[in-house]
Amino acid sequence: MQTAENRILAINPGSTSTKIGVFDDEHNIFERVIRHDLEDIGGFEKVMDQYQFRKQIILDALDFEGINVSKLTAVCARGGLLRPLEGGTYRVNEAMLADLKAGYNGEHASNLGGLIAYEIASSLHIPAFITDPVVVDELDPLARLSGLPGVERKSIFHALNHKAIARKAAAAKDKIYEEANIIVVHLGGGITVGAHHHGRVIDVNNGLSGEGPYTPERAGTVPAGDLIELALTGEYTKNQLLKMLTTKGGFMGYLGTNDGRLIADRIKKGDQEARVIFEGMVYQTAKEVGAMSVVLSGEVDAIAVTGGLANDELFISMLKDRVSWIADVLVYPGENELRALTEGALRVMRKEEAAKVYVV
Ligand SMILES: Nc1ncnc2c1ncn2[C@@H]1O[C@H](COP(=O)(O)OP(=O)(O)OP(=O)(O)O)[C@@H](O)[C@H]1O
Numbered sequence: 408m409q410t411a412e413n414r415i416l417a418i419n420p421g422s423t424s425t426k427i428g429v430f431d432d433e434h435n436i437f438e439r440v441i442r443h444d445l446e447d448i449g450g451f452e453k454v455m456d457q458y459q460f461r462k463q464i465i466l467d468a469l470d471f472e473g474i475n476v477s478k479l480t481a482v483c484a485r486g487g488l489l490r491p492l493e494g495g496t497y498r499v500n501e502a503m504l505a506d507l508k509a510g511y512n513g514e515h516a517s518n519l520g521g522l523i524a525y526e527i528a529s530s531l532h533i534p535a536f537i538t539d540p541v542v543v544d545e546l547d548p549l550a551r552l553s554g555l556p557g558v559e560r561k562s563i564f565h566a567l568n569h570k571a572i573a574r575k576a577a578a579a580k581d582k583i584y585e586e587a588n589i590i591v592v593h594l595g596g597g598i599t600v601g602a603h604h605h606g607r608v609i610d611v612n613n614g615l616s617g618e619g620p621y622t623p624e625r626a627g628t629v630p631a632g633d634l635i636e637l638a639l640t641g642e643y644t645k646n647q648l649l650k651m652l653t654t655k656g657g658f659m660g661y662l663g664t665n666d667g668r669l670i671a672d673r674i675k676k677g678d679q680e681a682r683v684i685f686e687g688m689v690y691q692t693a694k695e696v697g698a699m700s701v702v703l704s705g706e707v708d709a710i711a712v713t714g715g716l717a718n719d720e721l722f723i724s725m726l727k728d729r730v731s732w733i734a735d736v737l738v739y740p741g742e743n744e745l746r747a748l749t750e751g752a753l754r755v756m757r758k759e760e761a762a763k764v765y766v767v
């Protein structure tokens with residue numbers, strides 16, 4: 408058997424899980440999804456406080472599997488809330504580490520990605536990268552306007568998976584990504600719905616801080632006036648309010664769990680409250696798809712639905728009922744982010760592409 412030139416460790420910290428994979432070139436030799444419930448991570452005040460916990464579970468999982476980390480040639484992670492940037496693979500550098508630690512653009516599990524990748528890689532004297540971080544920004548100027556001078560809409564979304572899935576959906580429609588119009592719906596711990604116009608994500612809801620549908624744990628768009636009232640009661644710190652919006656909304660807020668599978672079970676057992684909250688999430692997601700179809704002037708080649716909740720048949724059938732008049736709905740359950748990260752690192756390791764440099 409031919410020996411691999413590269414062994415890549417891919418790390419994807421999500422809001423409700425940590426996913427890791429090891430690839431010998433393109434060949435996946437190990438993959439694990441470690442789910443985090445409230446007991447695991449609810450006690451950490453800030454995402455950054457989860458650093459040691461998440462790093463250790465990665466190292467333990469590799470150790471348990473007998474993976475020889477000394478054979479790794481690079482580590483690539485899903486990167487975080489940096490400054491807005493163009494897509495691609497970036498080498499983790501000092502400027503990036505500082506912005507990730509400070510949470511330059513806010514708190515997100517993927518901020519841990521670049522930091523953990525860097526620590527593991529530097530102990531092995533190999534490079535650490537991030538690919539297509541959540542701040543990839545291709546918004547059209549019109550999409551940036553919020554309606555309030557001084558407040559600009561931001562592009563914060565599951566860029567890595569959006570791009571990979573949009574390419575697949577375009578191919579399924581016999582088009583290349585750069586010539587297609589695709590609406591991508593990522594149903595993860597956060598939900599982001601993006602209008603991909605000829606290879607650029609020209610509009611997308613900021614999935615992290617208060618835009619779009621509610622999700623397994625995010626509040627999504629909340630009436631602004633009421634939110635101001637709540638914030639000014641003096642009962643909550645800024646951090647508590649942000650945590651409320653990002654980890655205590657949606658399923659978590661209404662039903663006490665962020666696990667879509669548990670809610671699906673409750674619905675099967677006849678729990679009406681769970682059904683209404685579940686349907687509300689479908690309803691809000693469908694509204695966002697409708698909005699993006701208008702962004703694309705009704706010229707939509709396909710609606711591509713992906714992420715963990717895309718495994719849920721009830722969610723998909725309810726969503727199709729509401730949006731399939733717009734375009735064909737193509738379903739890609741889960742995500743392929745570990746492979747996408749690995750491919751990003753391989754392109755650089757093989758010198759097919761130069762690593763981009765993060766500058767502040
Ligand atoms: N097979 C499944 N059936 C139903 N729901 C599922 C299934 N797998 C995952 N989910 C649910 O989908 C939701 C998102 O999970 P996923 O693993 O995609 O999120 P994540 O990777 O942590 O977050 P993000 O994608 O926002 O970074 C969770 O509520 C999870 O319980």
Ligand SMILES: CCCC(=O)O
Binds near residue numbers: 422515596598
């Ligand atoms: C990737 C940013 C969106 C989210 O996590 O909700």
